[in-house]
Amino acid sequence: MNYTCQQISFIMALLQLLLDNISEKQMPFVDNLNELAKMISGTRQSPSPEVDSLFDAEQAMSITDYLKCSLFQNYQLYEFLFSQPREELLLGKKRTIEVISSADFVAPLEEGMNTDDYLHYMTPVEQQEEGQRTSQEEDGEVPGETALEQEKENKATWLEGYNVQDVKDVLGDLTKEMLGTLQ
Numbered sequence: 001m002n003y004t005c006q007q008i009s010f011i012m013a014l015l016q017l018l019l020d021n022i023s024e025k026q027m028p029f030v031d032n033l034n035e036l037a038k039m040i041s042g043t044r045q046s047p048s049p050e051v052d053s054l055f056d057a058e059q060a061m062s063i064t065d066y067l068k069c070s071l072f073q074n075y076q077l078y079e080f081l082f083s084q085p086r087e088e089l090l091l092g093k094k095r096t097i098e099v100i101s102s103a104d105f106v107a108p109l110e111e112g113m114n115t116d117d118y119l120h121y122m123t124p125v126e127q128q129e130e131g132q133r134t135s136q137e138e139d140g141e142v143p144g145e146t147a148l149e150q151e152k153e154n155k156a157t158w159l160e161g162y163n164v165q166d167v168k169d170v171l172g173d174l175t176k177e178m179l180g181t182l183q
Contacts, residue, residue, distance in 0.1 A: 001062060010054060011063060014039055018071060023082035029075050040064060 003011070014036070021027040021035060040063065043054040055063065071078065 001059060003059070007054060007059070010043065014063075015067070015071070018067070019078070022075075022078050026079075026083065029072070032075075033072060036064070036067060 017039070018032055018036060021032045027035070040055075040060050043060065
């Protein structure tokens with residue numbers, strides 16, 4: 001509407017006055033509407049003929065329409081808002097969070113490892129050996145050499161013939177073979 005700073009200031013003061021009438025004076029709807037009419041009509045009349053009024057008729061109607069749609073249409077809501085105390089629902093809430101000690105176990109990434117592998121490789125060795133002994137005793141087997149010990153021996157015999165230089169040579173050959181075609 002291209003209002004001047006003085007006109008905008010008046011509109012904000014008018015809005016503040018109407019809201020104060022609702023909140024502090026608890027003014028009824030009709031009285032507050034009459035207050036608006038007095039304030040708007042006061043801006044249309046100038047004290048001297050050579051001074052222009054603050055608003056013309058179209059601007060006064062647009063301000064009245066705006067306040068009617070925004071404030072007076074929801075007048076009961078504003079009365080309720082300013083007269084009823086608000087409950088403080090969230091201020092008294094207490095929350096407790098249980099934290100699992102990381103020393104007990106390390107949690108796997110949800111998408112990185114399936115549960116069977118996690119239980120097999122990530123549980124402490126003492127718990128694995130106890131679990132295997134009890135399962136062997138329940139099955140009637142004689143606890144002797146466990147599957148883990150056999151697996152360790154197989155790996156040890158498989159790697160016995162290699163030294164560090166052999167591993168470096170094999171890795172160097174593989175690297176040259178794979179990256180040789182790249183420029």
